[in-house]
Amino acid sequence: MDDFENDNDADDNQFLSNVEDGDYFSAGGNGGGGGVEFITGRQKGVDVVKELKVLCLEHEKGSSLENLAIELNSFKFSQNASYVDCNHAAVLACYELVESARGGKSVGVAGGVGLLKKELASWSALFKKLSPRVDDQIGVIIGLEAICTMGEGLGQVLGGQGFRFLLQICFDDLEILSEESITAWAEKRKGGEGGEEVLKMFGMETVVEFLEWMAESEEESSDEEEEND
Numbered sequence: 001m002d003d004f005e006n007d008n009d010a011d012d013n014q015f016l017s018n019v020e021d022g023d024y025f026s027a028g029g030n031g032g033g034g035g036v037e038f039i040t041g042r043q044k045g046v047d048v049v050k051e052l053k054v055l056c057l058e059h060e061k062g063s064s065l066e067n068l069a070i071e072l073n074s075f076k077f078s079q080n081a082s083y084v085d086c087n088h089a090a091v092l093a094c095y096e097l098v099e100s101a102r103g104g105k106s107v108g109v110a111g112g113v114g115l116l117k118k119e120l121a122s123w124s125a126l127f128k129k130l131s132p133r134v135d136d137q138i139g140v141i142i143g144l145e146a147i148c149t150m151g152e153g154l155g156q157v158l159g160g161q162g163f164r165f166l167l168q169i170c171f172d173d174l175e176i177l178s179e180e181s182i183t184a185w186a187e188k189r190k191g192g193e194g195g196e197e198v199l200k201m202f203g204m205e206t207v208v209e210f211l212e213w214m215a216e217s218e219e220e221s222s223d224e225e226e227e228n229d
Helices: 048-058 065-078 083-102 109-122 124-129 134-148 153-173 179-190 196-202 205-228
Strands: none
Touching (some): 048 083, 065 083, 083 109, 083 124, 083 134, 109 153, 134 153, 134 179, 134 196, 153 179, 153 205, 179 196
């Protein structure tokens, strides 16, 4: 099992509660959601990510995302889940909303990325509320992996190329992923943690090129800061 262990959550925002030790998530299995093995919580038989996704989909468009964050946090606490699970579920909810609105209309990689980017952008405040720590952001990447390894619908259209563009968008444009979270995720994948489809996509040239670009950009930024000191 591919586990990223989480410590206790910091209650930096008043509506975020502390959780017990042992929060975790699992990715890369053969379960639903495009190669993601879902986690059950304390209540036997509960598909935590699926239930969190349902809460997201039931959220009324235009109403406060903070209220949704409170709902997700409450369910997370009751099932001993994690913010990684919450972010994972929210990304899957964004995908389902895009698929519903698309109505089967044919799109290419660029069109699919554009549709999902727009939906993710409208939820960006939620992702930030659900990421009191850097590692919590990894749930966003796990959600993107699940979408792009589905092998059907828009997920099939996106594939590895779409995954690479979505990673950059979430990092560079929407700022819901940090370099630290992407690096932590990449180290796990480099170590072989994850299912076959996930690892295959991780090894694609387009994904490798993005990770190299990100590392080079950070190195250049560090050099510029040192020169200005």
